[in-house]
Amino acid sequence: QVQLVESGGGLVQAGGSLRLSCAASGRTFSEITLSWFRQAPGKERWFVAGASWNVGAIVYADSVRGRFIISRDNAKNTAYLQMNGLTPEDTAVYYCAARSRSWPSGSKNEYDYWGQGTQVTVSS
Secondary structure, three states, X not given: OEEEEEEOOEEEEOOOOXXXXXXXXXXXXXXXXXXXXXXXXXXXXEEEEEEOOOOOOEEEOOOOOOOEEEEEEOOOOEEEEEXXXXXXXXXXXEEEXXXXXXXXXXXXXXXXXXXXXXXXXXXX
């Protein structure tokens, strides 16, 4: 079992930055792939970014590549999502997800564990 708790969301103006954190507990953190998804009101949950356990594989959605940076600190059992150049289109609930396989899949159906989400709101 893996428990995930996100934090760091909030309200920010367009062009601003936020850093989300995902604190993990339970199964050995370094063995799992961690990814971030987001879900806007009335829309599906979409992949944002993911990092394999050794950060050997990092994947970004096209919509955030160059603006967002995913990282993880296995010693602290924490993953991060640094979000820069935010736009109103980035407004969503952001979820941390974990899977035991090594590739950061973009499909939400391939993740076994989810956090409760943290709201990010970007004002224009």
